[in-house]
Amino acid sequence: MRILDITLKDLSQIVRDWKISLFLVVMPFMFTLFFSATSAPAEADARLPVGVVNHDPDGVLSARLIETFEGSQAIRIVSLKEAEESQVDSLIEKETYAAIVIIPEGYSRQLLAGEDIRPEVIAISDRPAGHSAVTAIRGDIKRVLSAAKGAQLSAEVADSRQPFAGDAARQAYLEEGITLANAAWDNPPISTEMKAATRIDTERSQSTNPAAQSSPGMIVMFAVFGLITSATVLVAERKSQALQRMLTTPVHRWEIIAGHLLAMALVTFLQQAVLVGLGQFLLGVDYLSAPVGILLVMAALALWTASLGLLISALVKGEEQVIIWAMIAMFLFSALGGAWFPLEFAGKAFSTIGHLTPTAWAMDGFQNIVLRGGGNGSVLMPVGILMAYAAAFFGLAVWRFRFE
Amino acid sequence: MNNGKAIEVQDLHRHFGDIKAVQGVSFDVRQGEIFSLLGPNGAGKSTTISMLSCLLQPNAGDALVMGHSITRRPMEVKKAIGVVPQEIALYPDLTARENLAFWGKMYGLRGKTLGRRIDQVLEIIGLVEQQKRPAGKFSGGMKRRLNIGIALLHKPQVIIMDEPTVGIDPQSRRHILDNVKELNRQGMTVLYTTHYMEEAAELSDHIAIMDQGQIVASGTHDELVKIVGKQDRVELTINTESERVLPAWQAIDGVHKATATDSIITLLVDESDRVLPRLFEAAIEAKVHITSVTIQEPNLEAVFLHLTGRALRDG
Ligand SMILES: Nc1ncnc2c1ncn2[C@@H]1O[C@H](COP(=O)(O)OP(=O)(O)O)[C@@H](O)[C@H]1O
Ligand SMILES: [Mg+2]
Numbered sequence: 001m002r003i004l005d006i007t008l009k010d011l012s013q014i015v016r017d018w019k020i021s022l023f024l025v026v027m028p029f030m031f032t033l034f035f036s037a038t039s040a041p042a043e044a045d046a047r048l049p050v051g052v053v054n055h056d057p058d059g060v061l062s063a064r065l066i067e068t069f070e071g072s073q074a075i076r077i078v079s080l081k082e083a084e085e086s087q088v089d090s091l092i093e094k095e096t097y098a099a100i101v102i103i104p105e106g107y108s109r110q111l112l113a114g115e116d117i118r119p120e121v122i123a124i125s126d127r128p129a130g131h132s133a134v135t136a137i138r139g140d141i142k143r144v145l146s147a148a149k150g151a152q153l154s155a156e157v158a159d160s161r162q163p164f165a166g167d168a169a170r171q172a173y174l175e176e177g178i179t180l181a182n183a184a185w186d187n188p189p190i191s192t193e194m195k196a197a198t199r200i201d202t203e204r205s206q207s208t209n210p211a212a213q214s215s216p217g218m219i220v221m222f223a224v225f226g227l228i229t230s231a232t233v234l235v236a237e238r239k240s241q242a243l244q245r246m247l248t249t250p251v252h253r254w255e256i257i258a259g260h261l262l263a264m265a266l267v268t269f270l271q272q273a274v275l276v277g278l279g280q281f282l283l284g285v286d287y288l289s290a291p292v293g294i295l296l297v298m299a300a301l302a303l304w305t306a307s308l309g310l311l312i313s314a315l316v317k318g319e320e321q322v323i324i325w326a327m328i329a330m331f332l333f334s335a336l337g338g339a340w341f342p343l344e345f346a347g348k349a350f351s352t353i354g355h356l357t358p359t360a361w362a363m364d365g366f367q368n369i370v371l372r373g374g375g376n377g378s379v380l381m382p383v384g385i386l387m388a389y390a391a392a393f394f395g396l397a398v399w400r401f402r403f404e
Numbered sequence: 405m406n407n408g409k410a411i412e413v414q415d416l417h418r419h420f421g422d423i424k425a426v427q428g429v430s431f432d433v434r435q436g437e438i439f440s441l442l443g444p445n446g447a448g449k450s451t452t453i454s455m456l457s458c459l460l461q462p463n464a465g466d467a468l469v470m471g472h473s474i475t476r477r478p479m480e481v482k483k484a485i486g487v488v489p490q491e492i493a494l495y496p497d498l499t500a501r502e503n504l505a506f507w508g509k510m511y512g513l514r515g516k517t518l519g520r521r522i523d524q525v526l527e528i529i530g531l532v533e534q535q536k537r538p539a540g541k542f543s544g545g546m547k548r549r550l551n552i553g554i555a556l557l558h559k560p561q562v563i564i565m566d567e568p569t570v571g572i573d574p575q576s577r578r579h580i581l582d583n584v585k586e587l588n589r590q591g592m593t594v595l596y597t598t599h600y601m602e603e604a605a606e607l608s609d610h611i612a613i614m615d616q617g618q619i620v621a622s623g624t625h626d627e628l629v630k631i632v633g634k635q636d637r638v639e640l641t642i643n644t645e646s647e648r649v650l651p652a653w654q655a656i657d658g659v660h661k662a663t664a665t666d667s668i669i670t671l672l673v674d675e676s677d678r679v680l681p682r683l684f685e686a687a688i689e690a691k692v693h694i695t696s697v698t699i700q701e702p703n704l705e706a707v708f709l710h711l712t713g714r715a716l717r718d719g
Binding site for chain 1 (some may be wrong): 492494
């Protein structure tokens with residue numbers, strides 16, 4: 001109970017200066033907007049929208065074709081319903097889509113049987129978007145076509161040596177052939193080990209929103225900044241000897257430390273909560289896709305910054321020194337921890353060094369969710385490591401803590 | 405409890421590096437009395453108080469407060485005492501009432517009990533009108549009163565006050581001294597430290613005179629004053645350097661101690677009525693002109709001078 005009394009006293013002292021509290025939220029939000037704006041063009045999805053109508057839903061080659069479209073750098077496909085097929089012309093005219101591809105019924109079966117059958121591509125090719133889309137689509141169709149041819153040829157050779165047990169066996173052989181051919185296309189210099197039948201699940205590209213980097217980045221950076229408020233309260237308390245006076249009342253030392261730690265953690269937690277809210281609803285950063293995971297990261301980050309605040313207030317004498325040290329910590333931890341730019345951009349060595357900072361793990365925690373589309377479980381390791389840092393900083397702070 | 409003793413101090417020692425702040429201090433404070441530690445700055449009063457309020461561990465010795473050892477049962481001691489530190493230890497950005505509320509909670513008070521007690525304390529320290537103002541905006545005297553009020557919230561059996569009247573206006577000092585007497589009248593035991601002998605004389609049932617980490621004398625006011633006997637303290641200002649007349653005055657029968665700074669000479673004399681004319685005679689003979697004379701009957705200042713050879717104020 002006394003712990004909470006101390007926490008509430010600290011919080012009431014902090015909010016007394018409401019301008020500072022506002023600053024804690026407004027500043028990082030402005031920075032988020034600024035960073036998002038400067039990095040927007042490079043990250044935005046500039047791929048051309050292409051509508052696809054698939055009348056060969058169970059076919060192996062139509063599936064392959066759609067997969068190839070999905071991997072395209074040039075186009076972004078949207079599958080159309082039957083109903084929309086009748087409006088194809090107007091959809092193209094209104095530039096809803098740069099092109100529309102209609103895969104005919106029996107596409108896979110006929111193609112494998114050696115018949116000449118092609119998807120229908122509708123576009124206005126003297127428009128630049130239409131022209132680019134058609135070029136990309138033709139390339140992809142050709143790629144599937146040659147895979148089919150290759151598979152077919154090799155099947156004929158195999159059949160002549162040792163006939164297939166039946167149609168099903170022949171079909172299976174063909175499908176494997178196509179998969180292999182496709183994989184080969186993905187990696188032009190064919191290596192003998194290349195056997196990958198499924199694509200390696202690379203990071204789901206959600207980096208269409210630049211705020212997915214800057215929003216968590218500024219949350220992490222300003223969480224370190226935010227502890228200035230609560231650490232200053234503690235240092236002032238020690239200077240006025242009120243902290244020492246507490247020791248003449250029936251309060252345990254650990255209760256005093258816990259009360260202050262909790263205040264510090266709550267300040268940065270609330271600060272993060274507001275910024276996550278602004279990020280989610282104003283900037284479209286998808287924090288709430290894994291709410292429990294986000295809460296865990298926020299709590300771990302709050303505990304670590306609180307321990308850092310406790311440590312700083314244990315080491316310094318005056319309020320001005322709190323500000324200096326918090327600023328140093330903020331710049332150091334946010335630059336190294338990837339709050340300003342993704343650590344991967346700076347190379348492997350830098351990323352490795354960066355991950356010695358707790359802030360890098362906080363960034364990982366947030367970005368596993370908002371950038372890489374991970375679920376609640378994806379934060380467990382970052383949160384664990386962040387908590388270990390919190391414990392280490394807390395131990396150091398308690399060891400150096402002074403009441404006078 | 406404990407034959408009516410609220411505090412029993414047994415041979416306390418405390419040093420800071422080479423500085424021996426407290427060296428072998430012992431005294432008893434009886435329940436219901438006001439006990440003063442009187443001594444100049446640096447005498448070791450605050451260090452003694454800090455040990456009694458469990459802020460500092462003694463290097464040797466122990467003390468019992470309401471029967472609880474300060475080294476073995478600090479929590480019990482803390483519940484029994486209210487401590488008024490020498491510094492104004494409160495939150496300048498919180499109002500008087502908020503300060504009292506917070507400290508009351510530290511002493512374990514809650515809800516209605518706390519609210520009622522805050523009202524009572526505000527009444528005692530005379531800050532009812534100003535309770536909603538931030539403590540940082542108070543005058544020195546008001547801050548001192550609030551500093552005291554905090555220690556009264558939980559109605560402690562013993563209140564320990566460390567120089568609670570330093571640096572304030574006479575009115576606030578009067579208020580505080582009256583508070584101390586009133587609290588004592590209601591049954592609180594008071595341990596009071598000061599370097600103002602008038603305060604010690606006015607308030608105390610018992611006084612211990614402290615100097616250089618030791619208690620040099622203790623007793624009631626009258627007992628202490630008897631140490632210097634019937635000696636009066638005579639302070640004379642002359643129009644020239646003291647050396648011109650000092651030897652002649654020291655030679656006069658009935659003059660005991662003489663100290664001089666520039667043209668002010670302080671003497672301890674038996675029966676000033678008899679000695680004074682002879683001082684004037686000697687001055688005329690030495691062609692020295694006396695510009696002012698003050699005579700003080702025996703007091704604690706004189707006792708301190710007698711015991712240590714130094715004045716209390718600039719100790
Ligand atoms: N924390 C400390 N560190 C070093 N020296 C101290 C400390 N506290 C007190 N002292 C020294 O101990 C002596 C007694 O100080 P103190 O108890 O404050 O005297 P008083 O309260 O009678 O003025 C002084 O010489 C003082 O400088
Ligand atoms: Mg002192």
